[in-house]
Amino acid sequence: MVYTLIIVLSAIAQYFGPWWLMPIICFGLCFWKSETAKGAYGIAFAAISTLWLSYATYQNIVTQGVITNKIAELFRIPNATLLFTAVTFVGGTVAGFAGMAGYYCRAAFVSTK
Amino acid sequence: MIVGYPFFILTCTHKSLYFINKIPKPFISSLFSMKYLRAFLSLVIAGGLTYLLNRPLGVLPSLGPFFSPFTGFWQNADAPLKLPPSEMKLAGLKGEVTVEYDDNGVPHVFADNDEDLYFAQGYIIARDRLWQMDFYSRVAAGRLSEVMGPLALDFDRYNRRLQLPEGAEKLVEAFMKDPISKMIVESYSAGVNAYIEQVSYKEMAIEFKILGYTPEAWSPLKTALVEMVMRKDMNARSDDYRMSNALTKYGKEVVNDLFPDYPIEESPIIPVGTKWAFTPVAVPKVPELMKEAIAAKLDIEAENPGIGSNNWAVHGSRTATGLPLLANDPHLGLSLPSIWYQMQLVSPTVNVYGVCVPGWPGIGIGFNKDIAWGMTNVGSDVFDFYQIQFKDKTLKQYKYNNEWRPVTMKVNEFKVKGLPTMTTDTVLYTHHGPILYSEGQKPFFGDLPVGHALTWVGPVAQGNSLKALYISNRGKSYEDYQKIMGLLAAPGFNLVFASNQNDIAITSSGHFPLKWKEQGKFILDGSNPEHDWRSWIPVEHNPSVKNPMRGFVSSANQFPADRSYPYYLGWKFAPGERGIRINERLSAMEKATVDSLRLMQGDNFNIEARRILPDLLKILEQDASAKANPAYPILAKWNMRNDPSEVGATIFERLVRELRLAIWEDDFPSKDEKTPMSLPTRDRTWELLKKQPTSKWFDDTRTTNKIETADDIVKTTFKATIDSLTAKYGPMTHATWAWGTAKSTDIKHLVPLFKSFSRMDVINGGGANIVNATTDAGHGPSWRMVVQLDKNWPKAYGIYPGGQSGNPGSPLYDNMIDKWAKGELNELVFLKSKDEKHPKVVSTVKLKH
Numbered sequence: 017m018v019y020t021l022i023i024v025l026s027a028i029a030q031y032f033g034p035w036w037l038m039p040i041i042c043f044g045l046c047f048w049k050s051e052t053a054k055g056a057y058g059i060a061f062a063a064i065s066t067l068w069l070s071y072a073t074y075q076n077i078v079t080q081g082v083i084t085n086k087i088a089e090l091f092r093i094p095n096a097t098l099l100f101t102a103v104t105f106v107g108g109t110v111a112g113f114a115g116m117a118g119y120y121c122r123a124a125f126v127s128t129k
Numbered sequence: 130m131i132v133g134y135p136f137f138i139l140t141c142t143h144k145s146l147y148f149i150n151k152i153p154k155p156f157i158s159s160l161f162s163m164k165y166l167r168a169f170l171s172l173v174i175a176g177g178l179t180y181l182l183n184r185p186l187g188v189l190p191s192l193g194p195f196f197s198p199f200t201g202f203w204q205n206a207d208a209p210l211k212l213p214p215s216e217m218k219l220a221g222l223k224g225e226v227t228v229e230y231d232d233n234g235v236p237h238v239f240a241d242n243d244e245d246l247y248f249a250q251g252y253i254i255a256r257d258r259l260w261q262m263d264f265y266s267r268v269a270a271g272r273l274s275e276v277m278g279p280l281a282l283d284f285d286r287y288n289r290r291l292q293l294p295e296g297a298e299k300l301v302e303a304f305m306k307d308p309i310s311k312m313i314v315e316s317y318s319a320g321v322n323a324y325i326e327q328v329s330y331k332e333m334a335i336e337f338k339i340l341g342y343t344p345e346a347w348s349p350l351k352t353a354l355v356e357m358v359m360r361k362d363m364n365a366r367s368d369d370y371r372m373s374n375a376l377t378k379y380g381k382e383v384v385n386d387l388f389p390d391y392p393i394e395e396s397p398i399i400p401v402g403t404k405w406a407f408t409p410v411a412v413p414k415v416p417e418l419m420k421e422a423i424a425a426k427l428d429i430e431a432e433n434p435g436i437g438s439n440n441w442a443v444h445g446s447r448t449a450t451g452l453p454l455l456a457n458d459p460h461l462g463l464s465l466p467s468i469w470y471q472m473q474l475v476s477p478t479v480n481v482y483g484v485c486v487p488g489w490p491g492i493g494i495g496f497n498k499d500i501a502w503g504m505t506n507v508g509s510d511v512f513d514f515y516q517i518q519f520k521d522k523t524l525k526q527y528k529y530n531n532e533w534r535p536v537t538m539k540v541n542e543f544k545v546k547g548l549p550t551m552t553t554d555t556v557l558y559t560h561h562g563p564i565l566y567s568e569g570q571k572p573f574f575g576d577l578p579v580g581h582a583l584t585w586v587g588p589v590a591q592g593n594s595l596k597a598l599y600i601s602n603r604g605k606s607y608e609d610y611q612k613i614m615g616l617l618a619a620p621g622f623n624l625v626f627a628s629n630q631n632d633i634a635i636t637s638s639g640h641f642p643l644k645w646k647e648q649g650k651f652i653l654d655g656s657n658p659e660h661d662w663r664s665w666i667p668v669e670h671n672p673s674v675k676n677p678m679r680g681f682v683s684s685a686n687q688f689p690a691d692r693s694y695p696y697y698l699g700w701k702f703a704p705g706e707r708g709i710r711i712n713e714r715l716s717a718m719e720k721a722t723v724d725s726l727r728l729m730q731g732d733n734f735n736i737e738a739r740r741i742l743p744d745l746l747k748i749l750e751q752d753a754s755a756k757a758n759p760a761y762p763i764l765a766k767w768n769m770r771n772d773p774s775e776v777g778a779t780i781f782e783r784l785v786r787e788l789r790l791a792i793w794e795d796d797f798p799s800k801d802e803k804t805p806m807s808l809p810t811r812d813r814t815w816e817l818l819k820k821q822p823t824s825k826w827f828d829d830t831r832t833t834n835k836i837e838t839a840d841d842i843v844k845t846t847f848k849a850t851i852d853s854l855t856a857k858y859g860p861m862t863h864a865t866w867a868w869g870t871a872k873s874t875d876i877k878h879l880v881p882l883f884k885s886f887s888r889m890d891v892i893n894g895g896g897a898n899i900v901n902a903t904t905d906a907g908h909g910p911s912w913r914m915v916v917q918l919d920k921n922w923p924k925a926y927g928i929y930p931g932g933q934s935g936n937p938g939s940p941l942y943d944n945m946i947d948k949w950a951k952g953e954l955n956e957l958v959f960l961k962s963k964d965e966k967h968p969k970v971v972s973t974v975k976l977k978h
Contacts, residue, residue, distance in 0.1 A: 024908065026464075028301060030197065030199040030200070030366065031199055034194065034200070034316070034330070035183075035193050035197040035199060035200050035201075036179050036183055036193065038197075038668040039175060039178075039179045041791045041851075043175065052165075053171075068196075068197065068198055071199065071203075072198040072203055075198055075203040076203065076206075078208045079203070079206035079207060079208050079938065080208075080940075081206075082206045082207070082938050082939070082940060083202055083203065083205055083206035083335075083937065083938035084203075084206075085885070086885040086886060086937055086938070087202050087750070087885075089884065089885035090339070090883060090884070090885045090886075090887075102196070103196045103198070106192055106193070106196050107180065109187040110178055110179055110182060110193065112177070112181070113171065113174050113178055114175040116171050116175070117171035117174070117175040117176075118174045119171075120164070120167040120168040120170075120171040120172075121168045121172065123164055123167070123168065123170035123172070124162075124164040124165050124167065125168070
């Protein structure tokens with residue numbers, strides 16, 4: 017549920033707004049609903065990785081990869097797969113920590129019992 | 130790997146969070162409640178990470194937005210058939226503008242009035258090339274290091290010292306004085322700014338994203354700065370210092386012999402024997418030359434054989450249609466994005482097609498219904514150095530006309546990216562101009578000069594290029610062509626012209642200083658008023674010819690006129706081979722067609738080989754070891770064409786280069802640390818080899834036991850040539866030594882570090898002194914155009930080595946390169962009106978107020 021919501025809401029937010037709305041949404045949704053710190057981290061990481069990777073892959077396909085190799089080469093990344101990995105990792109990590117912060121803030125400021 | 134750094138941070142922060150869990154709880158809770166601390170720390174990490182990734186890290190762009198597929202580099206990739214949005218509201222437009230894009234990405238702009246036309250030109254070109262425009266203006270402003278860092282600082286210093294910014298300010302003054310150019314440059318700026326205001330990070334050029342900055346508002350000054358880049362590229366070269374060193378060592382007689390003021394083989398732009406239709410003004414008498422030895426050193430780029438161009442127009446009496454044909458191929462440093470951008474501009478006052486330089490409004494080279502025009506660089510000597518005698522070490526006064534004059538000082542400031550404080554550069558000025566480099570400061574080219582003031586045309590020539598283009602774009606006849614002459618000040622252009630009234634013409638246009646003979650061939654005396662630039666050659670006296678008897682006009686940067694021309698323009702122009710070849714071919718051409726001119730643009734015949742190869746072979750023939758060399762028969766049987774498949778061209782080009790060095794480097798060391806000198810021209814060298822093979826200059830002064838002749842030098846150089854080619858390309862095979870492979874042309878991105886945005890090793894023929902002037906250094910025909918004039922509607926063809934889009938992620942970024950390399954041209958879509966249905970028009974954009 018949270019996984020899907022992160023994907024949908026953050027996709028809308030990122031489509032219309034700056035990229036940093038993404039961690040805010042992860043924070044908010046994990047604040048609203050998450051069980052453990054690790055779980056929050058994992059679900060946000062997974063959701064954003066999925067979203068970024070899928071959208072990047074889609075872009076890559078419709079544009080016939082015209083830019084991917086050029087950027088990989090520019091960053092001296094040996095191949096395009098690693099570039100996708102790097103992109104996924106950056107997005108996922110930011111999301112993960114934001115989600116984890118969401119969980120800890122809820123634990124601190126909202127009484128769960 | 131540069132991506133390593135942020136991942137390192139990520140990993141560390143992740144671990145540190147778990148570390149908190151291991152701190153003994155009683156200890157923590159005695160200070161804070163554990164839960165608040167966790168919340169606080171996790172917020173700091175998440176927020177900090179987001180913040181860090183939202184800003185550039187060292188050389189890295191802001192990785193968050195850059196990697197995000199919603200805003201980052203993937204957004205710069207265009208699908209093969211990506212069509213721009215079909216309607217756009219733009220504040221600042223008076224009416225509606227229709228832009229028809231053809232399948233090559235060329236916009237055809239239809240506006241109801243001229244203000245809207247130039248507004249739309251600015252807006253449309255900014256969409257495709259904004260980063261490039263910003264880059265050019267930063268080059269001339271000496272502000273590249275603000276966005277590129279310390280790497281670009283020396284370049285910036287040099288450009289400021291050349292007074293490119295001051296020159297631009299003067300140009301703006303001239304633009305603003307004239308209501309037409311004021312309207313053009315202000316409308317254009319407003320159009321560019323309409324785009325800048327609209328563009329989001331997501332749509333921004335990838336170079337902005339990578340380098341981590343955003344575009345500044347465009348302004349008339351930036352347009353002027355772009356023009357200054359052109360002045361510098363065309364004019365800012367000098368061999369005065371090297372010539373002075375040769376003069377000091379060998380004296381005037383030797384210099385006159387080896388560095389003559391007119392070549393032995395030449396075919397000047399204005400046909401020999403043309404009568405000058407003016408009474409010359411008095412030319413200043415040659416004053417006393419500077420006697421003192423030159424103590425100060427000056428090292429500056431001397432010659433650049435890659436910057437040049439061809440153009441010609443053939444009269445209707447020699448064409449198949451009975452009306453003129455015009456061709457132009459300006460040779461410039463080839464780059465991506467390309468220096469040119471194709472456009473058609475239409476308003477009630479104009480319908481013109483051609484290419485423009487991003488940032489510079491109007492069409493620079495092109496055609497309309499009635500006329501066509503093109504340009505090549507004149508390359509006259511308009512860049513002179515004056516030796517300055519300071520009173521003392523404080524450098525506060527300098528000698529002039531037997532008095533001490535005050536030196537003025539200017540401090541240039543540079544806000545260098547990555548440096549905490551402002552960097553400064555103090556420049557000394559005399560009335561001649563800036564001291565290019567002062568003692569102890571590192572010059573941009575090579576090492577060390579002292580006390581040389583620079584006078585050059587860049588910051589002083591006036592004129593109004595925008596008005597000139599306004600008139601030429603709307604030109605109908607030869608009379609309109611004449612109107613623009615005084616307006617094109619610098620760089621000087623050989624302006625070729627043809628009209629459907631069957632007029633053809635060529636003029637070496639521009640403002641040229643009125644010099645005494647050889648003024649500026651050597652370093653000038655800064656203390657002698659007679660060495661100053663005093664006035665200009667009247668523009669009506671510039672070399673010009675209309676409808677000459679021979680039925681064609683042409684230029685290839687050679688001498689504008691023969692020795693009968695009453696004014697001194699310079700002692701050396703581009704080598705004559707291209708001009709000789711073009712004039713021979715055009716003389717032989719009857720019933721010329723577009724195709725015969727297209728083929729001529731790609732002509733690979735080697736005039737220099739025709740001149741000297743038989744003599745070289747005759748010498749090598751006598752040498753058994755040379756004859757036994759497998760390279761010898763290849764050279765002997767070579768068809769003297771620099772075609773991509775020819776191995777002979779590879780051997781010959783290397784041989785003549787090495788030969789010139791072998792003959793002269795002992796006497797005129799061009800790379801000498803202390804006193805570098807110019808090498809005599811190839812024209813003079815081959816004459817010496819043919820006519821005086823036992824001249825003392827052939828003796829290699831570095832060998833003591835032998836006196837060499839031309840034959841000895843040719844034989845040893847042939848062997849050395851084959852050895853060095855073998856060292857570079859391996860044993861001789863057709864595949865590895867073929868001229869196309871050996872030469873290979875690189876078309877690099879404007880930031881050479883962005884290698885993956887460049888197109889390397891483009892295979893083609895030609896060479897620096899071949900009509901198809903594509904060099905290994907990445908210079909060559911930056912736009913090829915052939916126009917067939919017509920009473921009703923002209924037909925035109927053109928191509929440049931790049932693409933309309935400046936975006937490396939667009940299929941239109943470099944789509945024309947392969948076709949260009951093959952010597953093919955595209956038929957240009959010249960629409961009669963916005964209602965014309967043309968099969969190549971693929972999308973329409975409406976711009977509305």
